[in-house]
Amino acid sequence: MADGLTISGGGVVAVATDELIARSLALDHVASEAEGCVGQLAGIAALGAGSGVFSSPDALSAGREVERAGALLAGVRSSSAAAAAALREAATNYGRLERALENAGQQLSATLGYAAGWFLPGLALSVLPASVIAVGALFAAAVLHPGGARAARAAMGDWLRQHRGVLSSPFTVALLRSAVSSADDAGAGLARVPPGLARLLGDEGLGLTGLETSAALLALVGSRFGVFAETPVTVRPTVRALGVSPPTGIAERVERIPDPKGNAYGEQLVIERYSVEGGPDRFEVYLGGTVDFSPVASGEVWDLTSNVAGIAELPAGSYRAAREALADAGVTPSSPVVFTGYSQGGLIATALASSGDYATEGLVTVGAPAGQILLPERLPVIAIEHTDDLVPAFGGHRVNHESVVVEREAFAGVPLPADRAVPAHDLAVYRRTAELADAAVSDRLARAVSAIDWREEISRSETTSYLAERG
Amino acid sequence: MPRRTDPSAPAPRLCHRGQHGPVTSTFDPRLAVQLAALGPLRARVGRLVESVPPPSDARVGAWTGAAHESFESALGELRGQVLTAADAVAAAQALTERAVRDG
Numbered sequence: 001m002a003d004g005l006t007i008s009g010g011g012v013v014a015v016a017t018d019e020l021i022a023r024s025l026a027l028d029h030v031a032s033e034a035e036g037c038v039g040q041l042a043g044i045a046a047l048g049a050g051s052g053v054f055s056s057p058d059a060l061s062a063g064r065e066v067e068r069a070g071a072l073l074a075g076v077r078s079s080s081a082a083a084a085a086a087l088r089e090a091a092t093n094y095g096r097l098e099r100a101l102e103n104a105g106q107q108l109s110a111t112l113g114y115a116a117g118w119f120l121p122g123l124a125l126s127v128l129p130a131s132v133i134a135v136g137a138l139f140a141a142a143v144l145h146p147g148g149a150r151a152a153r154a155a156m157g158d159w160l161r162q163h164r165g166v167l168s169s170p171f172t173v174a175l176l177r178s179a180v181s182s183a184d185d186a187g188a189g190l191a192r193v194p195p196g197l198a199r200l201l202g203d204e205g206l207g208l209t210g211l212e213t214s215a216a217l218l219a220l221v222g223s224r225f226g227v228f229a230e231t232p233v234t235v236r237p238t239v240r241a242l243g244v245s246p247p248t249g250i251a252e253r254v255e256r257i258p259d260p261k262g263n264a265y266g267e268q269l270v271i272e273r274y275s276v277e278g279g280p281d282r283f284e285v286y287l288g289g290t291v292d293f294s295p296v297a298s299g300e301v302w303d304l305t306s307n308v309a310g311i312a313e314l315p316a317g318s319y320r321a322a323r324e325a326l327a328d329a330g331v332t333p334s335s336p337v338v339f340t341g342y343s344q345g346g347l348i349a350t351a352l353a354s355s356g357d358y359a360t361e362g363l364v365t366v367g368a369p370a371g372q373i374l375l376p377e378r379l380p381v382i383a384i385e386h387t388d389d390l391v392p393a394f395g396g397h398r399v400n401h402e403s404v405v406v407e408r409e410a411f412a413g414v415p416l417p418a419d420r421a422v423p424a425h426d427l428a429v430y431r432r433t434a435e436l437a438d439a440a441v442s443d444r445l446a447r448a449v450s451a452i453d454w455r456e457e458i459s460r461s462e463t464t465s466y467l468a469e470r471g
Numbered sequence: 472m473p474r475r476t477d478p479s480a481p482a483p484r485l486c487h488r489g490q491h492g493p494v495t496s497t498f499d500p501r502l503a504v505q506l507a508a509l510g511p512l513r514a515r516v517g518r519l520v521e522s523v524p525p526p527s528d529a530r531v532g533a534w535t536g537a538a539h540e541s542f543e544s545a546l547g548e549l550r551g552q553v554l555t556a557a558d559a560v561a562a563a564q565a566l567t568e569r570a571v572r573d574g
Contacts, residue, residue, distance in 0.1 A: 026524045030549070033519045037556075040512050044563075047501040058570035059502055065563035066505075072556035073516070079549050080523075083542070 005433070006407045007442045008095060018440045020087060025441055027084035034077035041070035102397065164416050168424055170387040170409055177371075177393040212372060215312035219305075227295040228308045231470045233317045235324040238265045244272055244463045247284060248453050250382060253340040253364050254434040258288040258465065259427060260302060266291065267465035268302045268345070269322060271329040275460040282454060283329065283337045285352075287322060287345030289367075289427065301468040302344055310347045311369060311395065318348050321468030323357075329464060331358065338362040338452055342427055343391055346370055346383075353379060362452030366430045369395030377402050380451035384433055386410040389424040404448045406437045502571050509564040516557045523550045 005018040045066050048059075166172055222228035247253045260266045268291065272284040290307060292300035301317040309316035331337060337358050341349030346368020353360040354373050363381045367389050375381055381403035385392040388409050398405065410424040410433065417423045437445060526543055 023524045026522060030519065030522055030553075033515070033522065034553075037512065037516055037519065040508065040515070041560075044505050044508050044512070047505050055499070056570045056573065058566045058573065059499070062505070062563045062566035062570060065559045065566060066509075069516070069556045069559035069563065072552055072559060073519075076519075076549060076552050076556065079545070079552070083545055083549065086542075 004408065004412075005436055005440055005442075007440065007445050008098075008405045008407070018436075018442055020091060021443075022441045024084045024087040024091075027080045027087070031077050031081040031084065034073045034080065037073045038070055038077060041066055041073065045070065164421055164423065167390055167422055168388045168411060168416055173387060173390055173393045176390060177397060180394055181372075181396040212311060212313045215308050216314060219308050219312050219314060222295065222308070228305045229297055230305060230309055230315075230317055231297050233301050233321045233324070233468055233470055235269075235321045235328065235466050235468045237325075237328065237464045238267055238467050239465045241463050242461065244461045246272075246274055246282075246454070246458060246461070249438045249449055250364060250384070251431065251434040251438045253284070253286070253338075254342070254366055254384075254427075254431050256284075257286045257340060257342045257345065257366070257427065260288045260291045263465070265465075265467045266300075267467045268318070269325050269466040269468065270463060271325060271331075271466065272461065272463045273329055274456075274458045276456040276458055279456060280332075280335050281330065282456070282458075283326075283331050283335055285322075285326065285331075285337060285339050285349070287318075287339070287341035287349050289343030289345055297470055299470050301470050307344050307347070307369070307394075310344065310351060311372075313351065313373065316348065316351075317470060318344060318468065319351050321466075322348050322352060325466040325468070326352075326358070328466070333357060334359050336361045336454070338364070338454075340364040340366075341368060342366040342430065343368060343425065347373075347395070350375065353381075361454070364452065366427070366434070367391050367425050369393070371395035371398040371400075373399075375400045375403065380448045382406065382437070382445070382448050382452070384430060384437060386424040386429070386433065388412075390422050391425050404445050406433065406440075406445065408433050408436065502567055506564070506567045506571055509560065509567060513557070513560045513564055516553070516560050520550070520553050520557055523553055 007018060007021070045063065048063050219228045219230075223230070247256060256270060256272075258267055258270050260268045268288045270286040272286075274282040274284075276282055288302065290302050290304070292298065292303040295304050297303060297305040297317070301321050303317070306316040306318040310319060326337075335358070337360055339349035339353055339360065339362070341347070341364075343366070346365030347370045349363060350365060350368060350370035350373045352358060353363045354375050356376075360376075360379060363375070363379060365381070365383045367385060368383070369392055370383075371392065372395055379402075381400060383398075383403050384406045386409065387407050388411055410429050420426065423429065438449070440446075524546060526546065
């Protein structure tokens with residue numbers, strides 16, 4: 001698996017691979033050490049300065065070598081400082097270029113989407129999110145064939161596994177992100193909304209319509225046919241344990257994200273409560289990924305219905321369940337909370353942090369389709385995404401430029417596992433990326449981690465797993 | 472240090488050139504200080520050689536194509552400069568050592 005990280009965001013324009021950052025830091029170190037050596041050599045040269053020259057030829061030659069070394073190291077100092085500055089400048093220019101290309105691509109895909117909707121309604125369907133089409137096909141299969149939903153899901157799983165190479169291409173992921181983001185423009189074209197008004201209302205203008213509008217429309221229309229229909233939810237604590245240690249860094253948090261399929265009861269949430277001397281209790285909240293991919297809501301709350309409602313920024317079942325669990329755990333509006341979520345859990349964690357209802361002190365998302373949910377600017381956010389993972393692309397283009405984004409192509413130059421449709425979305429693969437992120441040398445990532453970590457003395461700690469169910 | 476071959480003979484007095492009195496050696500104590508300072512400096516420059524980033528074949532984000540090659544070439548020059556400086560320090564140390572020994 002490839003271990004190269006690319007780190008961007010954090011309110012800084014520069015986009016840098018961790019290797020590039022490490023090199024610029026190494027060059028800074030070389031410059032500083034060379035300066036120290038130059039100082040020492042100047043001191044040594046000064047020994048002979050007061051008495052003119054030493055008498056012996058060897059001593060004279062030694063003096064000349066000292067001077068030569070001093071001149072060479074002075075050159076090393078200035079060259080390495082210049083190279084380190086050039087690397088940082090290049091990273092900044094690269095970031096500017098990438099952002100400009102991203103904006104241009106967004107404008108272009110919006111225009112193409114609108115044109116497709118206006119002129120070629122049939123083609124417009126092809127630029128709608130792949131999920132809409134896939135889910136529509138699934139729904140049709142469920143309606144047309146008795147008990148066909150399961151078979152259709154299995155068939156879709158087979159198809160996805162057969163085409164995992166295409167699905168795991170960073171190009172496909174980027175294309176999907178653009179297609180998802182321009183779904184509202186295609187819809188505006190179909191509805192014959194004047195182009196100027198469509199642009200004004202869309203992501204590229206006032207942002208009144210966008211991905212969430214398309215997802216809301218999907219949820220609204222779908223619910224009339226029995227898919228993506230939200231239901232009431234219930235939450236109950238299942239397992240409680242005392243004496244948990246507070247997490248530090250990214251990997252420890254990602255490690256604690258529950259895997260509902262591997263738990264005794266299928267718990268989707270874990271909440272840790274820490275009693276702190278002389279302050280309010282602190283909370284660390286971990287939310288798992290999607291469990292059920294059926295478009296028809298059944299008992300599982302972490303399902304496709306919650307995904308669609310979550311992207312639509314509507315009160316998804318999993319969002320409501322998480323709020324209930326937080327209340328049950330004793331989280332108040334003034335309790336410091338750090339949210340960590342994977343996939344749908346990351347989407348819900350982002351929505352909770354964005355709600356303003358909690359004293360959120362940090363957010364860590366892993367493979368989450370949450371790019372379009374606006375977050376408070378000063379909130380420390382770390383978003384980990386694989387460039388060969390389709391799922392985060394369903395969240396559209398990122399709107400939070402203050403978030404520190406850690407990216408990695410998980411399967412670059414490595415054969416894809418045969419048993420997974422989207423292997424780069426696996427939590428285990430993300431755990432490896434989290435470890436690499438903790439070991440990275442990036443300043444802005446280190447600052448974000450340091451802002452999320454807390455070091456107060458704790459007097460008591462407790463962890464509770466929660467199971468959410470529909471109905 | 473000057474070697475004393477006859478233990479009964481008076482120890483040679485170390486003095487600087489131009490000082491009054493019998494001159495038995497041209498040894499300058501500042502050379503000893505220089506020699507003492509060059510040891511740790513040589514080790515420091517040796518560590519500096521190791522801290523210059525090694526060449527990389529991988530394309531590193533912003534540095535691709537010609538820019539990457541040019542950067543690698545600049546790094547190569549930098550490494551060469553540090554190595555030459557390390558050689559100069561080593562030579563200065565050896566020469567100073569000989570000057571002290573033969574002084």
